[in-house]
Amino acid sequence: MTNDLHIEQLAKSYGPEAHVLRGLDLDVPGGALAAVLGPSGCGKTTLLRVVAGFLRADAGSVTVGGRRLTGPGVQLPPERRRVGIVPQEGALFPHLSVARNVAFGLSGLDRGERRRRTEEMLDLVGLAGYGERMPHELSGGQQQRIALARALAPRPQLVLLDEPFNALDSALRAGVRADVRAALRATGATAVLVTHDQQEALSTADLVAVVRQGRVAQCDTPQALYRRPADPWVAGFVGDAVVLPGTVEHGGRTVATALGTVPLAAPSEGSGSGTVLLRPEQLRLTEAEPGGARGTVTDVCFYGHDAKVTVSVAGVDAPVDVRVAGPVSVRPGEETGLRLTGEATLHR
Structure with a gap:
């Protein structure tokens, strides 16, 4: 046994x-x-x-x-x-x-x-x-x-x-x-x-x-x-979390947020809104483009193997953290674009 x-x-x-x-x-x-x-x-x-x-x-x-x-x-x-x-x-x-x-x-x-x-x-x-x-x-x-x-x-x-x-x-x-x-x-x-x-x-x-x-x-x-x-709560306790409001789209397969649309890890039943959970490494810094998600860099923390860039985004209550590998090309006060990758978890 x-x-x-x-x-x-x-x-x-x-x-x-x-x-x-x-x-x-x-x-x-x-x-x-x-x-x-x-x-x-x-x-x-x-x-x-x-x-x-x-x-x-x-x-x-x-x-x-x-x-x-x-x-x-x-x-x-x-x-x-x-x-x-x-x-x-x-x-x-x-x-x-x-x-x-x-x-x-x-x-x-x-x-x-x-x-x-x-x-x-x-x-x-x-x-x-x-x-x-x-x-x-x-x-x-x-x-x-x-x-x-x-x-x-x-x-x-x-x-x-x-x-x-x-x-x-x-x-x-x-x-x-x-x-x-x-x-x-x-x-x-x-x-x-x-x-x-x-x-x-x-x-x-x-x-x-x-x-x-x-x-x-x-x-x-x-x-x-x-x-x-x-x-x-679990997301925030086990590592850093990006928490965003979102609206379910495309029959529950994707969710729209202030940072763009992202696929859901598990399809959501029905329409409506909820809380979207992502990890900082799922965000990418890009060139700020008209019509795209953008924000202002408020802080940069360098850890050697990577860095955490904090960005204030219009329409999002709290600043979001972005994990960046390699050299950091942005500084506090600069504007940056943002792009989502991977899949999100939705909680209602």
């Missing part, structure tokens, strides 16, 4: 007025890495603590691999859940060597098997030969990899990662994320990564669940989530 994670109608409150989880549903296929993404206070950490067994849910159920961990009449203690945890900043035992940290949860094995499993895990996370070192002798990234090795050593069905890259600088973070992802795939463990970093979620996970006020607003693959957000 695969280690599927199935969470159904999970609820948790910290008092009459402090409802944190409000009937949350989430399904993660066995062997997949799911990122739980959301603003502070939305219930991400509470969800992890309930799944781990540190908190008792008020209602709902958690099942892993067909085995009920939490539910009506069921509350398995943390040590019986076969759930590994990678906390923030590693949280290694400072008085134990690296090898003894990794072997901490390997009860019931003889000394030789514990040693073999420890060495296997250290090799898996790229730290073979580090077993005799102490935690304070390791870098932050190395400590996080040891924490992952410790979580994977007992062969858990599920691994929970609670914002494990927060304490790392940006240059180190991407490399450690890649190492963690590779190690999880090598073991086939199902994993849930809690994060508030949108780019981390999109670049690391197989599935991304966006949590809003204690419920999953949308759960999908990173590409589907980014290209077809469920609503304007």
Whole structure:
């Protein structure tokens, strides 16, 4: 049986007025890495603590691999859940060597098997030969990899990662994320990564669940989530969004906006108006031409690999952002033309 994670109608409150989880549903296929993404206070950490067994849910159920961990009449203690945890900043035992940290949860094995499993895990996370070192002798990234090795050593069905890259600088973070992802795939463990970093979620996970006020607003693959957000809030939370009013045309196949007409990713039933969602990279700067969409550049932010150009457009309430690759040829105060590309999502 695969280690599927199935969470159904999970609820948790910290008092009459402090409802944190409000009937949350989430399904993660066995062997997949799911990122739980959301603003502070939305219930991400509470969800992890309930799944781990540190908190008792008020209602709902958690099942892993067909085995009920939490539910009506069921509350398995943390040590019986076969759930590994990678906390923030590693949280290694400072008085134990690296090898003894990794072997901490390997009860019931003889000394030789514990040693073999420890060495296997250290090799898996790229730290073979580090077993005799102490935690304070390791870098932050190395400590996080040891924490992952410790979580994977007992062969858990599920691994929970609670914002494990927060304490790392940006240059180190991407490399450690890649190492963690590779190690999880090598073991086939199902994993849930809690994060508030949108780019981390999109670049690391197989599935991304966006949590809003204690419920999953949308759960999908990173590409589907980014290209077809469920609503304007999700669109704005997962990356930059261009939000425009629009009118449906051509039997629901296209929508007309102040920046031009664009095809819809999914045909719309009936006519009428709605909110059009686009991404900044779907806009192109062009020569300002009579009759075409145009605006005035208000700001230019250069990032090296690309730039963000902000343009004020007549008939659009808020300025729109345009992602530009390569050299930027416009400056604030100049007029520019605009052209839409790709497909849009419409919400009524």
